[in-house]
Amino acid sequence: MKRYTIYLLTFFLYLSLTACYNSGEPRENVLKIYNWADYIDEEVLKEFQTYYKEQTGEDIRIVYQTFDINEVMLTKIEKGHEDFDVVCPSEYIIERMLKKKLLLPIDTTLGGAANNLHNIAPYIRSQIDKLSQPGQQASRYAVCYMWGTTGILYNKKFVSDVDASSWSCLWNVKYKGKILMKESYRDAYGTAAIYAHANELRNGTITVEDLMNDYSPQAMAVVEQYLKAMKPLIAGWESDFGKEMMTKNKAWLNLTWSGDAVWAIEEASSVGVELDYQVPVEGSNIWYDGWVIPSMPAIPKRPAIL
Incomplete structure (x- = not known):
């Protein structure tokens, strides 16, 4: 490298x-x-x-x-x-x-x-x-x-693998106050759009790429609705400090990028904190x-x- x-x-x-x-x-x-x-x-x-x-x-x-x-x-x-x-x-x-x-x-x-x-x-x-x-x-x-993916970094002590396998964990009230969202317009938008259209994605009637690039008024209204529903549950928005918060047990779920997730998992293991990373089953963005x-x-x- x-x-x-x-x-x-x-x-x-x-x-x-x-x-x-x-x-x-x-x-x-x-x-x-x-x-x-x-x-x-x-x-x-x-x-x-x-x-x-x-x-x-x-x-x-x-x-x-x-x-x-x-x-x-x-x-x-x-x-x-x-x-x-x-x-x-x-x-x-x-x-x-x-x-x-x-x-x-x-x-x-x-x-x-x-x-x-x-x-x-x-x-x-x-x-x-x-x-x-x-x-x-x-x-x-x-x-x-x-290049990499956008997904869920999670603390295995508090979050099950099953919960972390779906974007629904970010809307789960049992994790209220322990969720960190990436301060990235595209990733926040895409996550909400993908979760909102999980059924269509499962049926193959729409693709993640379609959703990530749909900025029509109707699409933005749906995303706004889902992000507003998430807002009371999150601890905050972060652009870089989320991975450190995860290694210190201060947050249990973090919407993050795969590279940051790898760093956090390695750092956390050195202090006895077990983290893992998943790309949710509904699908996600591949970034370059x-x-x-x-x-x-x-x-x-x-x-x-x-």
Whole structure:
């Protein structure tokens, strides 16, 4: 993973900006990254600076910032006009950025070498390409970095496997005050929509993908009804601290992402707390986070070195 991450940083550095950075140093000596927390070990960033010096004889400074909600990231880029070189949004934000012409295509050759991204799984590439827009094949604009599921992290001491196997546990009054919801519009919306249409999903008359992308007034009204019914039962909304609350027995159920669930399960086991993770039987969202290059028309760009 470290080698792959260092390669990606090198790859995107060749697409950095040429304007002068606000510190007075040349902008091409600065790599600005906007990423999810916990996605890159800080040691890897240090290793990359050493690696880059060895490869080029030049120094590079990394400006690394993290976000915990996709919409915050998008607003910062779209409204704040931040000049990040690379960011790592989720699939639905990648689609939105493509529609708004906010991304640059990725040049997949470096130094005359062949495409070094050929090892991307065909399935992952096909999923990314579902985001394509007219004249914009998504896999030319985004490189998948992480993927996973949305599901239920639960404390096995207080929640049975059977209860955790259905989204209904989030509406179960016996867990009132012990439920944490992810502060993610898409995941909260999708969870309510999937649970509300459990019968249709079971009968095969609708798909999870249909529900996740249905923002009609009728669909939103149904979701609103279900989320309002859930509201009195939850302990709070979280964007990152939920996994820690689960490891400390302060919450028993957490709508979360599979990556956070794995971390929480491992951490909890070291302190004698038994957690587990399930994707509910009704179905769930498969998410993809990928590296993209924001397009800032007012700032000159340097093409990839060919």
